Amino acid sequence: MYIRYGLWFVTFFVFWGGVEAQKNILTYGEPAKIWTEALPVGNGRIGGMVFGGVREERIALNEATLWSGGPVPVSINPEARQYLPQLRKAVMAEDYSEAERLARKMQGVWSESYLPLGELVIRQELGGKEVSDYRRELNLRDAVARTLYRVDGVQYTREVFVSAPDQVMVVRWICDRMGALNVAIGATSLLRNEKKTGAGYWEMNGKTPAHVEPSYVESDNPVVYEDNNPCRGMRWAMRARVANKGGSVTRDTSGITVKGASELVLYVSMGTNFKGALRCPEGDPNMRVVDKPFERIWTDHLADVHKYFDRVELRLGETHTGVSATDERLAAYAKGGADPGLEALYFQYGRYLLMSSSRTPGVPANLQGIWNAELRAPWSSNYTSNINVQMNYWPVEECNLSEMHAPLFGLLEALAVTGKRAAQEFYGAPGWVVHHNTDIWALATPVGDKGKGEPKWANWPMGGAWMVRDLWEHFLFTRDTAFLRGTAYPLMKGAAEFVLGWLVKDAEGRLVTAPSMSPENDFIYADKKVGDVSVATTMDMGICRDLFDALLEAGKVLGGDAGFQARVGEAKKRLFPYQVGAQGQLQEWYKDYPSPDPHHRHVSHLYSLYPADEISVARTPDLAKAVEKSLELRGDVGTGWSMAWKVNLWARLRDGNHAYRLFRSLLRLTKENDINMHGGGGVYPNLFDAHPPFQIDGNFGGTAGIAEMLLQSQDGELSLLPALPDAWEEGAFRGLVARGGFVVDVEWKAGKVTTAVIRPRVDGVCRVRTAGPMRLIGVGLASKKTADGWVLTFNAKKGGRYVLGL
Numbered sequence: 001m002y003i004r005y006g007l008w009f010v011t012f013f014v015f016w017g018g019v020e021a022q023k024n025i026l027t028y029g030e031p032a033k034i035w036t037e038a039l040p041v042g043n044g045r046i047g048g049m050v051f052g053g054v055r056e057e058r059i060a061l062n063e064a065t066l067w068s069g070g071p072v073p074v075s076i077n078p079e080a081r082q083y084l085p086q087l088r089k090a091v092m093a094e095d096y097s098e099a100e101r102l103a104r105k106m107q108g109v110w111s112e113s114y115l116p117l118g119e120l121v122i123r124q125e126l127g128g129k130e131v132s133d134y135r136r137e138l139n140l141r142d143a144v145a146r147t148l149y150r151v152d153g154v155q156y157t158r159e160v161f162v163s164a165p166d167q168v169m170v171v172r173w174i175c176d177r178m179g180a181l182n183v184a185i186g187a188t189s190l191l192r193n194e195k196k197t198g199a200g201y202w203e204m205n206g207k208t209p210a211h212v213e214p215s216y217v218e219s220d221n222p223v224v225y226e227d228n229n230p231c232r233g234m235r236w237a238m239r240a241r242v243a244n245k246g247g248s249v250t251r252d253t254s255g256i257t258v259k260g261a262s263e264l265v266l267y268v269s270m271g272t273n274f275k276g277a278l279r280c281p282e283g284d285p286n287m288r289v290v291d292k293p294f295e296r297i298w299t300d301h302l303a304d305v306h307k308y309f310d311r312v313e314l315r316l317g318e319t320h321t322g323v324s325a326t327d328e329r330l331a332a333y334a335k336g337g338a339d340p341g342l343e344a345l346y347f348q349y350g351r352y353l354l355m356s357s358s359r360t361p362g363v364p365a366n367l368q369g370i371w372n373a374e375l376r377a378p379w380s381s382n383y384t385s386n387i388n389v390q391m392n393y394w395p396v397e398e399c400n401l402s403e404m405h406a407p408l409f410g411l412l413e414a415l416a417v418t419g420k421r422a423a424q425e426f427y428g429a430p431g432w433v434v435h436h437n438t439d440i441w442a443l444a445t446p447v448g449d450k451g452k453g454e455p456k457w458a459n460w461p462m463g464g465a466w467m468v469r470d471l472w473e474h475f476l477f478t479r480d481t482a483f484l485r486g487t488a489y490p491l492m493k494g495a496a497e498f499v500l501g502w503l504v505k506d507a508e509g510r511l512v513t514a515p516s517m518s519p520e521n522d523f524i525y526a527d528k529k530v531g532d533v534s535v536a537t538t539m540d541m542g543i544c545r546d547l548f549d550a551l552l553e554a555g556k557v558l559g560g561d562a563g564f565q566a567r568v569g570e571a572k573k574r575l576f577p578y579q580v581g582a583q584g585q586l587q588e589w590y591k592d593y594p595s596p597d598p599h600h601r602h603v604s605h606l607y608s609l610y611p612a613d614e615i616s617v618a619r620t621p622d623l624a625k626a627v628e629k630s631l632e633l634r635g636d637v638g639t640g641w642s643m644a645w646k647v648n649l650w651a652r653l654r655d656g657n658h659a660y661r662l663f664r665s666l667l668r669l670t671k672e673n674d675i676n677m678h679g680g681g682g683v684y685p686n687l688f689d690a691h692p693p694f695q696i697d698g699n700f701g702g703t704a705g706i707a708e709m710l711l712q713s714q715d716g717e718l719s720l721l722p723a724l725p726d727a728w729e730e731g732a733f734r735g736l737v738a739r740g741g742f743v744v745d746v747e748w749k750a751g752k753v754t755t756a757v758i759r760p761r762v763d764g765v766c767r768v769r770t771a772g773p774m775r776l777i778g779v780g781l782a783s784k785k786t787a788d789g790w791v792l793t794f795n796a797k798k799g800g801r802y803v804l805g806l
């Protein structure tokens with residue numbers, strides 16, 4: 001028997017032997033013409049989009065803390081709260097047009113904008129000579145973009161990476177003929193700037209605008225500079241330094257010129273004087289000076305990125321397309337071809353993007369991660385907290401990148417401060433609140449410029465209560481009790497204090513939210529009228545229930561806090577329940593109102609199936625059926641993140657084939673002009689998620705969706721291959737993480753698990769759901785057949801390794 005299990009072991013490891021690592025590369029046969037063809041690099045703070053040009057290389061530059069504005073003003077709309085009683089009366093009386101009017105009086109200011117730093121432009125002098133053997137690639141594992149080409153018999157190779165250990169962007173350029181490098185390095189910026197030279201370097205710097213209006217607001221003066229206001233706008237700088245082998249280097253204000261070099265390394269530092277959400281920017285831009293040799297920067301970079309990237313491997317089957325360029329693979333895939341390698345590449349790309357955009361304390365990945373080229377980016381490239389910023393963090397724990405959660409928790413700490421002020425100022429309520437938008441300054445009030453926002457998004461006050469679920473998830477995956485006690489519980493409690501103060505009784509004494517919106521959908525009432533503000537939307541009630549559940553569970557782990565725990569327990573019992581509507585769907589609003597847009601991209605009311613878990617196929621089958629009906633009625637079409645959400649929802653419904661169908665749409669090659677707000681999401685040639693024009697949430701949601709099809713753990717048990725589509729008949733993953741702190745490897749054939757290895761990070765009871773009976777070697781095992789499979793239970797010890805086999 002032991003020999004048999006031993007053999008599994010051997011095959012399992014041979015299976016991964018080396019080849020997979022080669023596959024985590026995006027390749028292209030031509031330079032990028034537009035930004036959505038360029039390749040992203042980043043260390044969580046400094047970001048670049050590499051075009052891979054020959055005569056002119058462009059690298060769009062970003063720095064995660066480079067925003068307009070300054071700390072949130074202390075008083076924004078002191079009149080707001082006086083309208084709350086009237087507004088509550090209006091929604092209770094179903095006078096929804098009056099409610100809409102009043103809600104507009106309770107709005108604040110627009111969020112600030114995430115800004116592009118500039119663009120590095122590098123011109124190579126090649127005369128009229130022809131370029132051949134061109135290739136560019138992004139190696140995800142090594143986190144490096146490479147451009148290779150030949151001119152006049154000379155092989156040129158350029159590498160761009162951003163080191164986290166050394167906080168610098170590095171462009172290394174080599175050629176195989178002495179002295180063949182002749183280049184001029186300069187930069188441009190859409191921001192006001194100055195350029196200067198200093199001892200050994202060339203610099204571009206400036207101060208960001210005091211305010212930038214969102215792109216959807218018409219304005220004669222959308223970009224406002226206040227150069228003498230130290231508290232609005234921040235100072236920033238980019239500094240470039242060249243180390244060369246051979247040739248000469250000269251500098252003037254326009255940039256750096258290198259002549260006749262055989263090799264050059266360009267070090268680009270970037271920084272701002274951002275000092276945290278709650279403080280005015282101060283002092284000089286924060287830039288690290290690197291004084292290490294290139295080789296050490298490179299090896300330290302590799303050690304750093306491999307540490308995270310290598311934790312997970314995924315193989316979904318063999319690719320037989322015979323095409324290797326990523327854009328060509330995408331084109332073949334869009335025609336219906338099979339390419340499991342491309343699907344796995346997309347998964348790893350999501351992990352790569354998270355590692356590259358979420359490592360700056362207090363500054364999570366925004367709507368575009370850290371990559372934005374526009375001064376007035378779509379939706380200000382801010383944090384949208386009615387789905388988008390949350391979706392960014394869906395893959396983080398399960399895909400074994402738990403550390404990348406920290407920036408979000410840092411922002412939550414700041415939001416607890418600004419959100420407390422907002423709760424008091426706008427509602428006279430306790431605790432802290434966040435609405436649907438926030439920014440680097442932790443804006444917590446409604447947006448809308450006092451009446452110009454639509455209440456269905458601007459006034460929705462449940463963003464904070466939703467965001468704190470990430471703290472709870474982090475605990476569930478790590479079982480880090482110190483984190484739960486010191487960080488998570490206090491923040492969750494503050495968010496719940498607002499909710500407890502916000503809930504009111506309806507006519508039947510049930511606790512409801514009022515006003516309440518189902519982001520960002522409208523409903524039809526009184527025959528033809530369209531409303532958006534009402535009472536107790538299903539999402540609101542789901543968020544309340546989920547938060548209360550988490551707090552009660554946390555209370556059991558931590559003990560104490562009896563008075564508050566009792567309040568939460570009492571309130572939970574009285575919450576307005578879920579309703580099933582006339583079509584058998586999970587009702588979206590308090591009443592069974594239809595929507596004027598039945599295929600609306602948001603599926604807010606399905607929150608309790610995913611990302612939350614109160615609704616489940618196993619535990620609440622009737623409600624799960626209702627969710628399924630809602631999903632059918634909503635249809636599959638949507639913008640990028642909308643489809644990604646639905647992939648996760650179908651995975652939770654254990655319908656792998658439907659999830660996969662949506663996933664294929666998410667991975668459909670899209671051109672910039674083909675998409676609009678009603679659908680047509682997909683990916684660009686660089687695999688960025690298409691949402692007019694780009695939003696990173698769809699990438700992260702899609703990555704989470706793949707993981708969700710392969711492993712689930714929300715029902716108190718690990719479910720192996722819970723929603724495996726027929727298309728992934730054979731495959732394997734290594735290193736996905738389940739709640740309870742279990743690291744899981746699975747290999748499957750003909751759609752059935754053949755081997756699973758479970759490595760606990762903490763001690764605990766492990767329950768595993770499988771489709772059929774499996775054996776476990778080395779430890780005692782209780783196995784039990786259930787209606788839909790088998791559940792194996794065993795005591796797992798930290799540091800142990802448990803192998804399940806057929």
Ligand code: FUC
Pocket residue numbers: 367379384388457520601639641691695
């Ligand atoms: C919400 C969504 C939009 C977009 C924006 C950033 O308003 O409805 O689709 O994702 O956030």
